[in-house]
Structures are given as C-alpha cells and as structure tokens.
Amino acid sequence: MEYKEIIAFLNDGLQLVINYLTSPGKRTYFLYLISSLLLAAYVFYRSNRKGSFLNYILNKKVWLSKSAFVDYSLIIFNSFFKLALIAPFLLFGLKLAFNTNDFLLSHFGYASFSLSTAQTLILYTISLSVLNDFMTYVVHLIFHKVPFLWEFHKIHHSATSMNPFTQYRLHPIELLANNIKGILVFGVTTGIFDYLSDHQISKWTFLGVNVFSFAFYAWGANLRHSHVRLKFFNFLEYIFISPVQHQVHHSDNPKHFDKNLGSRLAIWDWMFGTLIRSNQVEKVTFGLGKEDNKNYNSFLKNLWMPFKNIYKLLFERKSKVL
Numbered sequence: 001m002e003y004k005e006i007i008a009f010l011n012d013g014l015q016l017v018i019n020y021l022t023s024p025g026k027r028t029y030f031l032y033l034i035s036s037l038l039l040a041a042y043v044f045y046r047s048n049r050k051g052s053f054l055n056y057i058l059n060k061k062v063w064l065s066k067s068a069f070v071d072y073s074l075i076i077f078n079s080f081f082k083l084a085l086i087a088p089f090l091l092f093g094l095k096l097a098f099n100t101n102d103f104l105l106s107h108f109g110y111a112s113f114s115l116s117t118a119q120t121l122i123l124y125t126i127s128l129s130v131l132n133d134f135m136t137y138v139v140h141l142i143f144h145k146v147p148f149l150w151e152f153h154k155i156h157h158s159a160t161s162m163n164p165f166t167q168y169r170l171h172p173i174e175l176l177a178n179n180i181k182g183i184l185v186f187g188v189t190t191g192i193f194d195y196l197s198d199h200q201i202s203k204w205t206f207l208g209v210n211v212f213s214f215a216f217y218a219w220g221a222n223l224r225h226s227h228v229r230l231k232f233f234n235f236l237e238y239i240f241i242s243p244v245q246h247q248v249h250h251s252d253n254p255k256h257f258d259k260n261l262g263s264r265l266a267i268w269d270w271m272f273g274t275l276i277r278s279n280q281v282e283k284v285t286f287g288l289g290k291e292d293n294k295n296y297n298s299f300l301k302n303l304w305m306p307f308k309n310i311y312k313l314l315f316e317r318k319s320k321v322l
Contacts, residue, residue, distance in 0.1 A: 014079075016079035017079045020165070020168070021033075025210065028165060029217065032222055033164065033222055035219070036221070039220045039228075039230055040230070041053055043223075062161045063163055065160070065161045066298070068166075069299075070159070070296075070302055074169050078175055082175070082179075086176065093187040096183070097188075098194075103191075104192070111198065123193070124193040125211055129212040129213070132186075133262070134268060136263040137269075140261045151306040151309045152173045154288060156169050157257070158288050158302065162226055162247070162286055163226060164222035171306055173306070220243055223243035224246035228243065229247070229278075230242060231243075231278040234278075234279060238267070238270050238277075241263070245277065250287075251285065252286060260276055261274050
C-alpha cells in the first residue's frame with residue numbers, strides 16, 4: 001500500500017468515526033443525543049433526585065471510566081475494521097436484491113399486480129423494519145445460546161458503566177455477523193419489493209427509507225445504554241423495548257442475560273418467553289459479575305479474551321473425549 005493510499009484509508013476511517021455524531025443514520029447522531037437529553041431531564045426531575053442535572057447526566061464514573069474508554073477504543077478500531085473488511089461487501093446487498101428479483105421473474109414471471117409508489121414505500125418500510133428486527137432478535141439469541149459465540153458477545157456485556165456509545169461496543173466478529181445479517185435481510189426484502197412494484201423505485205431510494213429508525217432513535221434510543229431509567233407504560237413494554245428493559249438485559253445477574261433480547265420490538269421476547277418488564281426489576285448492576293469484569297477492563301483484553309476462552313472450551317472438550 002502506497003503512502004497516499006494509507007493517508008486516504010486513515011482519512012476514511014476517521015470520517016467513519018466522525019459519522020457517529022454527524023450521520024442521521026447513526027443512533028448517536030447529535031440531534032438524537034439532544035432528544036435523549038431532554039427525555040433524561042424529564043426522568044431526572046420527575047424522580048425528584050437530589051443534586052444537579054448536569055452532574056447526573058455528565059457523571060465522571062460513566063463517561064471517564066475504564067469501561068467507557070473501552071467503548072471509545074472499539075468504535076475507532078471497528079471503524080477501520082469496517083472500512084477494510086465490511087465496506088467492500090455492502091454492494092453485495094444490492095446484487096442480492098437484483099438476483100432475488102431475477103429469481104422471482106424467472107420462476108413466476110411478471111407479477112399479476114403492481115404496487116403503487118406509495119404502497120411500496122409504506123409496505124417496504126414496515127416489512128424491512130419488522131423482518132430486520134426479528135432477525136436481530138434471532139441472531140442475538142444465537143449469540144447468547146451458542147457457547148463460542150457468547151464469548152464474542154460477552155464484550156458487549158462486559159461494560160460496567162454504560163453511555164450511548166456502548167451501543168457500538170462490539171467485538172469485530174460480532175460486528176461482521178451483524179452486518180451480514182443486515183445485508184441479507186436488505187437484499188432479499190428489497191428484491192421482493194422491486195419485483196412487486198415493477199421496478200418503480202431505485203435501489204438507492206430503498207436505501208434511504210428509514211422512517212421507523214428515525215422515530216426509534218429520536219425517542220430515547222440512546223438512553224438504553226445509560227444509567228437513565230426511562231420506562232414505558234406497562235402495556236407498551238409488551239410491544240416496544242424501553243431503555244430500562246434493555247438495561248435489565250445488561251444486568252450482571254445471570255438470570256437476566258437471556259432476557260429482553262429484542263432490538264426495538266418487545267413482541268419477540270413476549271412470544272418466546274424472554275420478556276422482563278421494568279416493574280419486575282428494582283435495581284440493576286451492569287457487567288458480567290465480579291469474577292469476569294477484571295478480564296475485560298482494557299481494549300486489548302476485549303479483543304483477545306474471546307479467542308482465549310474459545311481455545312479453553314475446545315481444549316476442555318477434547319480432554320473429555322480423550
């Protein structure tokens with residue numbers, strides 16, 4: 001790689017880091033942070049907490065902890081990881097959409113009806129959002145239940161204090177899996193609607209449809225990874241995951257590890273028996289517990305520990321077989 005290419009790569013990577021605050025497609029976009037700040041103020045004053053709101057929301061133990069610096073380090077590292085290994089595959093989603101459309105055409109011919117532009121946008125947005133949310137639940141469940149995958153997902157759960165950027169505290173292997181999931185869901189869903197709409201809308205228009213994500217991000221999504229206890233009405237927590245419900249998912253109590261696995265919708269947890277509502281848990285401590293937290297208190301440990309633990313798992317199984 002030449003000098004100019006290295007500089008360009010570094011610039012692109014740093015731009016990805018900056019995008020976490022400047023891109024509306026990112027949960028930590030500054031306007032979403034502002035809306036979350038307003039909701040946090042509502043929670044603070046409604047709970048009659050003592051002290052100032054500024055000290056509450058800018059708590060040093062939250063933003064300047066070892067755990068927080070692991071979050072920041074992983075965001076920077078994963079930005080370059082995405083640029084090097086994931087970005088080249090993003091066009092695969094568009095190719096998959098074309099192939100899905102071609103498959104339907106070759107096997108079923110032209111559709112007997114065609115969705116209007118308005119119908120396509122509405123139904124496509126709903127379908128993509130719901131299907132992506134369901135597949136996120138499934139992948140999340142798999143990462144919790146399959147031992148060697150749990151070792152990678154532990155990185156996200158190893159946070160002992162949470163801030164909005166903890167959302168991106170992911171091991172590169174899990175980041176890769178999540179992106180593959182997203183690409184597959186996007187490609188297949190887009191191909192189907194391209195077929196049903198008789199190619200009325202370009203793939204780039206499809207890429208821009210994000211109304212449900214906007215609503216989700218604007219309504220306190222950043223408080224899910226925080227110490228701000230924003231609850232929803234009890235009945236609503238059967239449908240949507242509230243910030244407190246996701247905080248319960250990050251509890252260091254093993255009973256909560258496999259609960260509230262949904263990303264945005266709580267209906268999957270409700271259907272499959274993994275739902276816990278806010279009023280069922282009084283206090284939550286974040287992390288993996290005292291025994292494991294010390295093993296994940298640095299950036300390098302979070303990168304290395306999954307491989308070390310998987311080696312132990314394989315070695316133990318081999319020993320039992322012998």
